[in-house]
Amino acid sequence: MKTSIYSLTSHDWGHYFEDKGFNQAGVKYWLDGIYRDSSQWSRHVASSTIKALRNHFDFNLPEIVKTQESDDGTIKFQLQLQDHLEVETVLIPFYKRYTVCLSTQVGCGMKCSFCYTGTQGLKRHLSAGEIVGQYILAYSWLQKNMSSVIKPNIVFMGQGEPLHNYIEVKKAIEVLNDSKCLAIGHRQMTLSTVGFLPGIKELPTFPKINLALSLHSPFPSQRNELIPINQKYQLDEVLDELDKVPLLKRQFITYEYLMIKNFNMTDDHVEALSAKFGHRKALMNLIPFNPFPGAKWDRPSIEEIDLFKKKLVHKKLRVMVRGTKGDDILAACGQLKINQMARTYDGG
Numbered sequence: 544m545k546t547s548i549y550s551l552t553s554h555d556w557g558h559y560f561e562d563k564g565f566n567q568a569g570v571k572y573w574l575d576g577i578y579r580d581s582s583q584w585s586r587h588v589a590s591s592t593i594k595a596l597r598n599h600f601d602f603n604l605p606e607i608v609k610t611q612e613s614d615d616g617t618i619k620f621q622l623q624l625q626d627h628l629e630v631e632t633v634l635i636p637f638y639k640r641y642t643v644c645l646s647t648q649v650g651c652g653m654k655c656s657f658c659y660t661g662t663q664g665l666k667r668h669l670s671a672g673e674i675v676g677q678y679i680l681a682y683s684w685l686q687k688n689m690s691s692v693i694k695p696n697i698v699f700m701g702q703g704e705p706l707h708n709y710i711e712v713k714k715a716i717e718v719l720n721d722s723k724c725l726a727i728g729h730r731q732m733t734l735s736t737v738g739f740l741p742g743i744k745e746l747p748t749f750p751k752i753n754l755a756l757s758l759h760s761p762f763p764s765q766r767n768e769l770i771p772i773n774q775k776y777q778l779d780e781v782l783d784e785l786d787k788v789p790l791l792k793r794q795f796i797t798y799e800y801l802m803i804k805n806f807n808m809t810d811d812h813v814e815a816l817s818a819k820f821g822h823r824k825a826l827m828n829l830i831p832f833n834p835f836p837g838a839k840w841d842r843p844s845i846e847e848i849d850l851f852k853k854k855l856v857h858k859k860l861r862v863m864v865r866g867t868k869g870d871d872i873l874a875a876c877g878q879l880k881i882n883q884m885a886r887t888y889d890g891g
């Protein structure tokens with residue numbers, strides 16, 4: 544399979560041009576052509592170079608096979624990859640800007656019990672080009688349909704555990720962040736993990752983007768039930784490793800806490816969270832559980848959410864409640880899933 548043009552940084556292209564003996568001055572115009580205006584190529588890059596590059600690289604983006612819009616403005620794209628597997632990408636409106644939620648794997652092998660994607664199992668990792676391609680498609684859709692010129696922020700919170708695929712995810716972040724490629728700022732990108740320790744150990748080598756950990760309970764038995772990988776990579780070890788990741792000024796780690804009715808919102812949870820996070824530079828992001836077909840959990844009431852938040856604030860923890868978006872089209876957190884077999888059959 545050819546390498547995608549969306550999986551190389553400007554540095555990589557510089558090396559490639561040098562290796563092949565192409566004119567180095569062409570790198571800038573080549574990248575301008577990929578990400579901004581392809582008319583640059585005919586004017587500034589030798590046609591023999593373009594021909595050689597076309598022969599060696601894959602120029603295709605995933606294909607949008609279905610677009611759904613939620614009542615709250617969330618847009619979910621179903622994308623088909625070259626091997627006909629599919630992933631979902633979601634655009635979430637937030638004040639005057641959108642955030643695009645990118646998938647990093649087809650399905651996911653982490654089997655979190657609160658997550659629809661986890662019921663699908665892992666089909667394969669996405670390549671850096673397929674991850675960057677989701678962003679390009681979503682941004683192009685916004686420019687065309689909403690006349691939006693503001694680049695959306697990025698969260699790596701779609702299908703898949705990003706750090707289970709850390710080599711390709713890191714490369715995708717480098718391309719997205721590269722000022723000569725897509726130039727998305729460090730603070731405009733957030734990577735969320737359930738605590739995949741081998742990948743967390745690699746984070747110091749990543750561009751310094753925002754980080755989030757899916758926490759959901761301070762207690763091992765409950766966390767094991769929600770996030771089975773916790774049995775292998777236990778929370779305290781994960782927190783210690785995260786503490787070592789260098790951050791930018793005024794950057795801190797967000798700890799996501801899925802609020803589940805009659806499960807993880809007691810006074811004991813408040814005490815344990817205070818003990819674990821009182822001394823950390825942390826933001827607790829409280830998220831009401833999003834039900835999906837077959838889920839065994841329920842969403843708490845607004846009163847229960849409010850009371851839990853107040854108790855955490857009383858313990859001097861920094862807390863915010865995240866509203867859910869897109870749940871009417873199964874585009875909210877933990878609700879993404881495509882029946883690959885059914886789609887292949889339908890499309891066949």
Ligand code: SF4
Pocket residue numbers: 651652653654655658659660661662701702703704737877
């Ligand atoms: S929550 Fe994330 S890591 Fe867990 S199963 Fe779902 S997609 Fe995978």
